Amino acid sequence: LREWFARGIGGAITAADVLITAGGQSALTTALRALAPPGAPVLVESPTYPGMLAIARAAGLRPVPVPVDADGLKPALLADAFRASGARVVVSQPLFQNPTGAVLAPERRPEVLRIARDAGAFVIEDDFVRRLAHEDAGPLPPPLAAEDPDGVVVHVSSLTKATSPSFRVGALAARGPVLERLRAIQVVDTFFVPLPLQEAALELVGSPAWPRHLRAVSAELRHRRATMAGALRSGPGDLALPHVPSGGYHLWVRLPDGTDESALVAGALRAGVAVAPGRPYFSAEPPAAHLRLSFAAVAGTGEITEGVRRLRTACEEVLRRPGTALLPAAGDGHTGPA
Structure with a gap:
């Protein structure tokens, strides 16, 4: 199952870089807790998914808004926010952002990664809706994680929205030492996703019906x-x-x-x-x-x-x-x- 998620992300991500999580919400919780200590600022898109704001506040973090427009995060404002806040994490939904539906423009994608890298920060990429592209969407841009040579991106994805709200199977992907931090937090919070559920997920995505x-x-x-x-x-x-x-x-x-x-x-x-x-x-x-x-x-x-x-x-x-x-x-x- 980790291998299947890794292939879907692409780039340099391998099965060894993937953790299976109990859905996207659990993955976001693990990522925020692993990457930012209580009291720290975290940059968030404005507007953004309320569940993520709830996770951040429950972890004692301070959400700092960065406006989005029809082309997603504004790089200049993102750079300003990193300098002003001292944040070391930004949470972004580059594809069909919730709630605006914005897609991060091609020219902004490398800028967002560069700005985060220069700030010594991580980008939590919430790729929540990739499997809900419409029939007329055309080719989708790859995940930011696939274009990240430096291990800046922590990628979150899930099967839940394309299946059922009760099918709590998702993935966290990261490269480098940060993966061990993510794994340690996951062990404390949920230990692991039950094997029968993982087996059911693998059978589903490996079926011709998928x-x-x-x-x-x-x-x-x-x-x-x-x-x-x-x-x-x-x-x-x-x-x-x-x-x-x-x-x-x-x-x-x-x-x-x-x-x-x-x-x-x-x-x-x-x-x-x-x-x-x-x-x-x-x-x-x-x-x-x-x-x-x-x-x-x-x-x-x-x-x-x-x-x-x-x-x-x-x-x-x-x-x-x-x-x-x-x-x-x-x-x-x-x-x-x-």
Whole structure:
């Protein structure tokens, strides 16, 4: 199983560089605890995955935000953040970032690695959604770990999102002495992933059904994304969608200045649709109100269409002005379950 994960990462990574973990969340916990002592700063993308922020805070770390745009982490701001904070770790999702859906631009990839290396820091690469690329995504960039000759990247991946939330099998990959630090923390925290679960995972990914499953997931995600985008674009301009990513399962919506995000989330729930507020995705004060919409946890495309309709109802109720634009033209969005 370690060999299978190593082949998927590529580059100089071998089976000897891989630890099997109980899913991506466990791998992130191990990595943060191994690489940063309590009280230390850790650089995080802004916005970013709330579960990672929770892990960092539970470990006594201090998240320091680094803004992302449509091309991922901004190298100049990353370098500034390392200098100002003294951090020795940055956590990044270079592929279909959660929640923005951004993909780290090709010209930024070597810059991020160089900046981390110059700072004497590690990059924790959370490659959580590589197996959820959409049917029309085209060739994906390799993991950062595959282009890292210096052992700067600690790579996290998981089978969970492409299989089931209860299938807790993932991997940590690192090169050099840091691997022993990761292994020591894992032994303390979880010891090892049960052998029957590892055997089941190996049987799954080694089966001819595995690539067929991934193709089916890829096609269905594209179909659901198109349905949600169409539903958002077919009504009045209050839920305009300027950008649709080609991977992942959610849409990141920027609301107008002054929108009461909590009231809108509560209004949506009253209308019968659950959406995620944007505030938990920021480690500091957010620049604007946001919603994350997801299209994975629904029975089918009919629920997506109905969910968007109910969300529009909630928008009209909360804003008291039918037809008010919820997304300025410059807003950025990305697709996932509503």
